[in-house]
Amino acid sequence: MSSSIGEFRRYRERMNERILSSDNLGIKRFFALDTRAYEKGALTTKTKEMLGLVASMVLRCNDCITYHVIRCVQEGVTDDEFFEALNIALIVGGSISVPHIRRAIEILDQCREMQKKHQAIKL
Amino acid sequence: MSSSIGEFRRYRERMNERILSSDNLGIKRFFALDTRAYEKGALTTKTKEMLGLVASMVLRCNDCITYHVIRCVQEGVTDDEFFEALNIALIVGGSISVPHIRRAIEILDQCREMQKKHQAIKL
Amino acid sequence: MSSSIGEFRRYRERMNERILSSDNLGIKRFFALDTRAYEKGALTTKTKEMLGLVASMVLRCNDCITYHVIRCVQEGVTDDEFFEALNIALIVGGSISVPHIRRAIEILDQCREMQKKHQAIKL
Amino acid sequence: MSSSIGEFRRYRERMNERILSSDNLGIKRFFALDTRAYEKGALTTKTKEMLGLVASMVLRCNDCITYHVIRCVQEGVTDDEFFEALNIALIVGGSISVPHIRRAIEILDQCREMQKKHQAIKL
Amino acid sequence: MSSSIGEFRRYRERMNERILSSDNLGIKRFFALDTRAYEKGALTTKTKEMLGLVASMVLRCNDCITYHVIRCVQEGVTDDEFFEALNIALIVGGSISVPHIRRAIEILDQCREMQKKHQAIKL
Amino acid sequence: MSSSIGEFRRYRERMNERILSSDNLGIKRFFALDTRAYEKGALTTKTKEMLGLVASMVLRCNDCITYHVIRCVQEGVTDDEFFEALNIALIVGGSISVPHIRRAIEILDQCREMQKKHQAIKL
Numbered sequence: 001m002s003s004s005i006g007e008f009r010r011y012r013e014r015m016n017e018r019i020l021s022s023d024n025l026g027i028k029r030f031f032a033l034d035t036r037a038y039e040k041g042a043l044t045t046k047t048k049e050m051l052g053l054v055a056s057m058v059l060r061c062n063d064c065i066t067y068h069v070i071r072c073v074q075e076g077v078t079d080d081e082f083f084e085a086l087n088i089a090l091i092v093g094g095s096i097s098v099p100h101i102r103r104a105i106e107i108l109d110q111c112r113e114m115q116k117k118h119q120a121i122k123l
Numbered sequence: 124m125s126s127s128i129g130e131f132r133r134y135r136e137r138m139n140e141r142i143l144s145s146d147n148l149g150i151k152r153f154f155a156l157d158t159r160a161y162e163k164g165a166l167t168t169k170t171k172e173m174l175g176l177v178a179s180m181v182l183r184c185n186d187c188i189t190y191h192v193i194r195c196v197q198e199g200v201t202d203d204e205f206f207e208a209l210n211i212a213l214i215v216g217g218s219i220s221v222p223h224i225r226r227a228i229e230i231l232d233q234c235r236e237m238q239k240k241h242q243a244i245k246l
Numbered sequence: 247m248s249s250s251i252g253e254f255r256r257y258r259e260r261m262n263e264r265i266l267s268s269d270n271l272g273i274k275r276f277f278a279l280d281t282r283a284y285e286k287g288a289l290t291t292k293t294k295e296m297l298g299l300v301a302s303m304v305l306r307c308n309d310c311i312t313y314h315v316i317r318c319v320q321e322g323v324t325d326d327e328f329f330e331a332l333n334i335a336l337i338v339g340g341s342i343s344v345p346h347i348r349r350a351i352e353i354l355d356q357c358r359e360m361q362k363k364h365q366a367i368k369l
Numbered sequence: 370m371s372s373s374i375g376e377f378r379r380y381r382e383r384m385n386e387r388i389l390s391s392d393n394l395g396i397k398r399f400f401a402l403d404t405r406a407y408e409k410g411a412l413t414t415k416t417k418e419m420l421g422l423v424a425s426m427v428l429r430c431n432d433c434i435t436y437h438v439i440r441c442v443q444e445g446v447t448d449d450e451f452f453e454a455l456n457i458a459l460i461v462g463g464s465i466s467v468p469h470i471r472r473a474i475e476i477l478d479q480c481r482e483m484q485k486k487h488q489a490i491k492l
Numbered sequence: 493m494s495s496s497i498g499e500f501r502r503y504r505e506r507m508n509e510r511i512l513s514s515d516n517l518g519i520k521r522f523f524a525l526d527t528r529a530y531e532k533g534a535l536t537t538k539t540k541e542m543l544g545l546v547a548s549m550v551l552r553c554n555d556c557i558t559y560h561v562i563r564c565v566q567e568g569v570t571d572d573e574f575f576e577a578l579n580i581a582l583i584v585g586g587s588i589s590v591p592h593i594r595r596a597i598e599i600l601d602q603c604r605e606m607q608k609k610h611q612a613i614k615l
Numbered sequence: 616m617s618s619s620i621g622e623f624r625r626y627r628e629r630m631n632e633r634i635l636s637s638d639n640l641g642i643k644r645f646f647a648l649d650t651r652a653y654e655k656g657a658l659t660t661k662t663k664e665m666l667g668l669v670a671s672m673v674l675r676c677n678d679c680i681t682y683h684v685i686r687c688v689q690e691g692v693t694d695d696e697f698f699e700a701l702n703i704a705l706i707v708g709g710s711i712s713v714p715h716i717r718r719a720i721e722i723l724d725q726c727r728e729m730q731k732k733h734q735a736i737k738l
Binding site: 183202203206207209210213214218219221222224225228229232 | 626627630631633634637638639641642645646649670671674676678679
């Protein structure tokens with residue numbers, strides 16, 4: 001029912017390398033556009049990552065939620081901010097998103113545990 | 124590809140406690156509203172749980188399906204009633220919901236097995 | 247922002263005839279299966295139509311909502327039963343389904359108006 | 370293909386009144402929770418409305434988009450901020466959300482037009 | 493319940509121009525990637541447009557369906573091929589996609605009418 | 616984060632047998648219609664399986680993706696064709712489908728490995 005942050009990172013890294021080693025230009029460019037969308041502009045990266053988190057919540061994708069929770073932690077989102085963002089996702093997306101709230105909080109707690117131990121939270 | 128009812132219950136219980144221990148009033152109230160929506164009113168709880176099951180099927184959330192199958196069993200939904208409700212979910216939601224039909228029946232069979240052994244089906 | 251029940255019926259009827267006049271057996275059989283799924287079995291047609299309504303609500307399809315509201319009215323669903331079913335759809339599906347709650351109630355009110363005038367509610 | 374802000378507001382207002390005049394407590398409480406979720410807390414209302422907008426974009430609900438664009442304008446979201454938020458919605462949600470980008474910009478342009486004429490943008 | 497091909501084209505053209513006149517590079521590049529994805533490669537444009545049509549059907553976006561039906565007609569998709577592709581969309585996506593089957597056939601019929609009159613089918 | 620093709624096949628086979636052993640005619644007929652939709656007609660089975668794959672990608676169902684990747688391999692879809700189809704799914708469905716692209720490629724690579732060893736790829 002849950003998988004560790006490390007396992008997620010290794011799978012994601014390995015498969016992304018595999019996908020980007022293909023000859024398909026379209027997919028490569030999409031991945032580049034995806035990265036760039038969260039770079040600081042008129043909005044901060046922190047705000048953008050919260051937008052990405054809420055979008056992932058209401059579309060109910062656990063891997064995407066894991067990714068954006070980690071990125072939000074890296075950008076300094078506080079627990080209160082997390083819960084307020086998740087509350088909006090819950091109101092917009094309904095009880096069908098409750099299992100994903102559980103997932104998000106589980107990953108958040110793992111990140112906070114790592115921070116207490118001064119471990120780097122990498123992606 | 125499957126996880127036991129017990130594993131689901133423990134994870135759900137642990138994470139719900141964690142979520143409700145936060146200070147976010149909105150999320151707590153949502154959880155309360157969610158519970159109350161299935162209480163007997165003009166419609167029976169049995170009918171309401173079938174509504175919840177079909178909604179979970181067409182939105183394709185395995186944890187929600189697990190929860191509502193168990194609740195339906197507790198409310199006395201028969202096998203024929205289950206299959207008719209799942210048939211409606213299949214017609215409305217299409218073949219993309221077939222893996223979730225498998226999941227629902229797997230959980231149903233686990234519940235029936237427990238009932239044969241006179242085991243309590245708790246949530 | 248709204249369209250009358252009559253307009254919906256005529257469009258639906260005309261296009262269904264057009265679709266069923268094609269040579270595609272698969273689509274014709276799907277339409278037949280769809281009709282049969284709501285026939286009385288272990289569950290009443292009334293319960294099945296409410297299942298169809300809630301499924302249409304959480305999947306957010308206005309034409310499907312219009313159809314199932316009318317069918318529910320024909321099967322004798324009361325206002326209290328409607329609101330309880332819609333409440334479950336709202337809890338499961340979230341605020342993104344609010345515009346569809348509006349639609350459902352608008353159609354329900356049109357049906358009640360027709361019933362007061364002893365007009366037949368046809369599909 | 371488009372409807373004016375005024376028409377949206379009148380329909381929304383009329384139907385919300387109708388819905389809240391019913392006896393269903395669950396729905397009334399959901400509406401109250403929905404309103405409260407966007408109130409200032411650890412996150413500003415402006416940030417929360419952008420979260421609501423992006424959630425509405427990826428779930429592809431035009432009425433919800435219309436509502437949140439108007440609320441974002443009221444909270445002072447700039448054009449650059451709008452386009453960056455919409456870009457994230459587009460990347461996460463894909464080309465299927467392009468028609469909703471069109472809708473969002475159409476409403477935004479109507480709001481800016483009203484602001485130029487010093488008209489109040491009400492909901 | 494329906495809108496003409498011409499109305500769709502004019503709205504789409506006007507709003508795309510508006511969107512691409514903004515300074516947001518991300519959105520512009522996404523639009524370019526989107527166009528390129530359907531260009532002939534290992535798969536023909538005809539096959540790719542059918543993939544786009546079925547994707548639009550199961551995601552239930554009328555504007556996207558309108559666009560891909562027109563593109564499929566331009567690429568020479570026959571009526572039998574259309575109905576077989578729509579049948580797959582119907583089986584995968586379920587009865588919730590029936591209103592979109594109606595829409596697809598309505599647009600197809602408008603295109604065939606234009607072809608009979610030797611009118612150009614533009615986008 | 617991944618499960619082998621063999622595990623998928625055994626679970627699918629076992630549960631399909633269980634489901635088809637029930638008395639529910641509607642579900643049995645749906646399964647039959649589902650199979651028939653991919654049979655050669657005006658479109659080849661290869662094209663139809665690619666339509667099924669893209670539909671499964673944008674609806675984000677890993678089991679359905681696993682099934683259609685295997686069927687596409689059986690029908691002779693080349694790697695270039697796969698990546699072009701996945702690129703369309705990615706453009707239409709957005710970054711939320713990236714985890715499913717990973718899944719599709721993982722299954723594809725397992726199939727290619729089996730082909731190198733002259734192992735039958737069964738379903």
